[in-house]
Amino acid sequence: MRGSWFLPAASFLGFAFLYIPILSLIIYSFNDSQLVTVWGGFSTRWYGELLNDAQILGAAWISLKVGVLSATIATVIGTLAAFVLTRFGRFRGRLLMTGMVTAPLVMPEVLIGLSLLLLFVSMELALGWPSERGMVTVVIAHSTFCAAYVAVIAQSRLRDMDDSLEEAARDLGAGPVRVFFDITLPVIAPALVSGWLLAFTLSLDDLVIASFVSGPGASTLPMVIFSKVRLGVSPDVNALATLIILIVAVAVSVAGWVLYRQSKRG
């Protein structure tokens, strides 16, 4: 369409648009100069400063814990939701569940964050729990919206899976619980791994929801970064970004490899 040069050229520009900002982050993380435009020579000085920044390291540790916990809870809830929606046929409340699983995917974060905070405050008033906001509330909030993403991934895998695999196991004498652990779970495991990874990254990345539901002493990494960069460019954030990009690249490669293996075995 429209001449043979148009599509490749447009696509090249599109990919450049996607990757130039990331590349510039990486390059300038090795810039010795404090000023962004001035190249002050190659240096790993910002990485050194990063490693001595107790605030960032503390926040990173909190984010990591929140991420692991949220991703795990989200995977359990998301998988159950997906299983119920794909395998249980019609049941009362199905429509409600479908809605609650899809809505968090598109719901603006400020809405999720504010409404959850107000829930926690009301719960504290009514039940005395949670007595203060912090890691627990962030984990609950992240588990909830990440569960929706896991559910989408798990649902598509469960739909693709041959129904007769589970029937065959029933036929050979396994009860429903047994079938779930022996057949369903191993077959959809690769999808759950990528679902977990996605939930983990989303949790690690979230600024808005965490800002609402977190409390004193539980600032996550994005919250600290945001307070730093709101005032302008800060070179140690460049270094941090480069590290995060590296970790993500490795994680995505692993997930891609798992999925590739899965697709090869058919």
Added chain:
Amino acid sequence: MSSQAQPAVAADLRPWTDPDATPFISVKGVSKRFGTFTAVSDVSLDIYRGEVFCLLGGSGCGKTTLLRMLAGFESPTEGKILIDGKDMANVPADRRPTNMMFQSYALFPHMSVEKNVAYGLLREGKSKPEAMDRVAQMLKLVKLEPYAKRKPHQLSGGQRQRVALARALVKQPKVLLLDEPLGALDKKLREETQFELIRIQETLGVTFIVVTHDQEEAMTLATRIGVMTEGEIRQIGEPREIYESPNSRFVADFIGSVNLFEGTVASLNGAQAVVDTADLGPVTTTAPEGVSVGQTVTLAIRPERFALTRAAPAEGTPNTCRAMVRDMGYGGHISSYRLKLGNGRIVSATQSNRLRDEDPIMWDEEISITFPPPVVRVLTR
């Protein structure tokens, strides 16, 4: 060959001819509705121990639903199913004495061949060494011993089919349910596998219930066939019976090809009847019981039953008429013809090519066709 001549043998090999035989599986007035759609409608059927019973029908005729009700994946809306005298109503799939071979084979992709086959035995609580012994025997029977450690995706289609069979048979079920067992194989492999299936069935003596849309497959495998359409069983019978004595226009038309002619019964003399038809003139035939003069009936004649001759048959031969050859197709072992009758009606006929140097009947020849009374079947439905 009457059944009284060899009663013992006949009753043993063909228990359905013996009114006192106890059926092994009884389906009694079973219906299945999904919402407003009726998948299976009031089906009753008896199957005997050691049979290979084929449910034959087009897609959506309800045959798979019936099979799934036997396996316990669907429960009947009405009616009941008895296996070996026990009502299956509240028995879940994992407690039934049946095993199923799925159309997609449904081999567990994350388990080796050996573990796939052992899965059912371990669910019975067999110890691992005992299970592995049985698995080894079973793999030997289906000739898959060298592949025990492979994963399903490392096998060919035919090998997967045999794993699925082994997995379903290893539990020594009373009944094996097979859903289109040969459907995913190519033609040549299918023919070999048919005989292999029969060999295994005879070795183990398990009752087979096979669902298929392929009439040749049903004819070759089955002791009896149930022809299904729109959720109903239209006829149950041995393959020969279904082909030679269809009980309705539907069955006659569904199995093989057939020429159907409308007519009215002109006279009756005992079992002998003369039917007036617009296409063939008066046709002499044997009428089934209950036919009366003046009744509208359908005559069914298989294409291979017409005798085609250049010369007119001897004077006084019943059931003959002249036709023009409109079209002729050479098909190797047979030649098929499209013949135009006097009133313009086209009928199809085949002739086997028995001699190499025969002078075959060709286009535009005028010939005589003869159909002796025994080859004409009178259908009232």
Added chain:
Amino acid sequence: MSAGALDRAGAGRFALPLPLKITFGLLVLLAAAGAVLLPQNAALLLGGLVAAVLVAFGLGRAAGISDRWLVIAIPMLWLFVFFLVPFLVLGRISLSEAMIARPPYSPLFEQGADGWEYAGSFGNYQFLAEDPLYASAYISSIRIAATSTLLALLIGYPLAYFIARSPEPRRSILLLLVILPFWTSFLLRVYAWIGLLRRDGVINGFLMWTGIIDQPLVMLQTDFAVYLGIVYTYLPFMILPLYANLVKLDGALLEAASDLGASPILTFFTVTLPLSLPGIIAGSMLVFIPAIGEFVIPALLGGPDTLMIGRVLWDEFFSARDWPVASAVAIVMLFLVVVPIMWLQSVQNRQEGAQ
């Protein structure tokens, strides 16, 4: 855990009585993870959850409720309590008044002379309607979101088309390249644009070095920067549904059209574009809906006069500490996004139905 590791786990279970082992294994694992990772209250929470589920199953079985309903109940209850109920609370607080107290809003029912009296009012909504700031913030949010969506469509469509028409394995690699940025930190990717766009940033430096301009352009803290940020962030959301749609387009249709005499451009407008409409709608909604409530992008890239409703809500909450007004702003925003969400849902349902 890789699929291979799972296989080995399966092999290990092969001859063992599973449910007991698995249950204990899980409990031990959770306890260990809790001890290592968690502050005490979180460990308690997690332990409580597991215990609650086990007790529920036990009680349920004793009461004759089928396991099926309990399996439904776990995700249902969680999502109900932590996703749906919060919106009810939001609605309830939007009817209160701000107070200097803990919590900083008035109760909905007050102890009056004769029993409890309903004290809610639509005052906050009236306030939103009367102050032009809010109306213009909503309108400006819609305008910015719509413009960005259009730009994302114009950039994303050729890209999606190019990927969909590429041969394997290049197609998978290109697709991965589109998804990859989505996995890296969103906040950091927005932040990267500050370095590119600012007065002494990379772009200005490059343009001045080549001599195209001699004065630095003002790009940061403008609406333009916000458009750029939104398009950049949400481009994968536009490309993926478009790709999923275009890859299913039968190449024979295009050949048929050209065989019947249509030029490539005519073919595109008469065949490709109409058939890809569901993808266009899905992609556009996936960009438009979150963009309306966007906070980070206008906060980092926008100027002081870039009005977006997410930012107004944030300021109302964190700076003015007026929870009830913030709630009212949120409820109005909710109504604003519900229509496109419903539309998206119906398009997706139709697509699923068609498959």
